[in-house]
Amino acid sequence: MSDFGFSPMGGDPFFNTISTLFPIIFIIIFGIIIAVFISNGVKYVQNKRSPQESVFATVVSKRTYVEHHSSHHADDHMHSSTSRTHYYITLQFDNGGRKEYLDVKNLYGLVAEGDTGYALVQGEWIVAFERSMERSRERAY
Incomplete structure (x- = not known):
C-alpha cells in the first residue's frame, strides 16, 4: 500500500x-x-x-440603534432573522451639559426635540418626562 x-x-x-x-x-x-x-x-x-432623579432639561436629540441577528440552519435549510431597536434621548441641562439616556419606558414617540420639562432619570435610563408648558409657550413666541 x-x-x-x-x-x-x-x-x-x-x-x-x-x-x-x-x-x-x-x-x-x-x-x-x-x-x-x-x-x-x-x-x-x-x-x-441607581436612585431616580428629577432634572429640568431640554430634549436636544433622539436616535435609534437597530441590532440585527440572523442565523442559517443547514440541516433544514431554514433562515431566521431577528432585530431589536434601542431608542435614545439626549437631554441638555440648564448648566449646558448634555447626556444621552436609553429610553426604557417608551417615551421616544411622546417627546419631540426642543421639548423642555422635568425628566426622571435613573442611571443611564430615562424613565419619565413631564413637559413644562411655561417654557414651551415662551419658545413658541
Missing part, C-alpha cells in the same frame, strides 16, 4: 496545530459571550439600583 506522506493519527503538523487551536478558539469565543452577558447584567443591576 502506498503512503502519500499523510497520517491522520500521526505526525502531520497541520492536523496537530488545528486540533490544538480549535479548542482554544472555542474557549475564547465562549468566554467572550459569557463576559458580554455578565457585563450587560451588571449594567442592568447598576441602573436598577
Whole structure:
C-alpha cells in the first residue's frame, strides 16, 4: 500500500496545530459571550439600583440603534432573522451639559426635540418626562 506522506493519527503538523487551536478558539469565543452577558447584567443591576432623579432639561436629540441577528440552519435549510431597536434621548441641562439616556419606558414617540420639562432619570435610563408648558409657550413666541 502506498503512503502519500499523510497520517491522520500521526505526525502531520497541520492536523496537530488545528486540533490544538480549535479548542482554544472555542474557549475564547465562549468566554467572550459569557463576559458580554455578565457585563450587560451588571449594567442592568447598576441602573436598577441607581436612585431616580428629577432634572429640568431640554430634549436636544433622539436616535435609534437597530441590532440585527440572523442565523442559517443547514440541516433544514431554514433562515431566521431577528432585530431589536434601542431608542435614545439626549437631554441638555440648564448648566449646558448634555447626556444621552436609553429610553426604557417608551417615551421616544411622546417627546419631540426642543421639548423642555422635568425628566426622571435613573442611571443611564430615562424613565419619565413631564413637559413644562411655561417654557414651551415662551419658545413658541
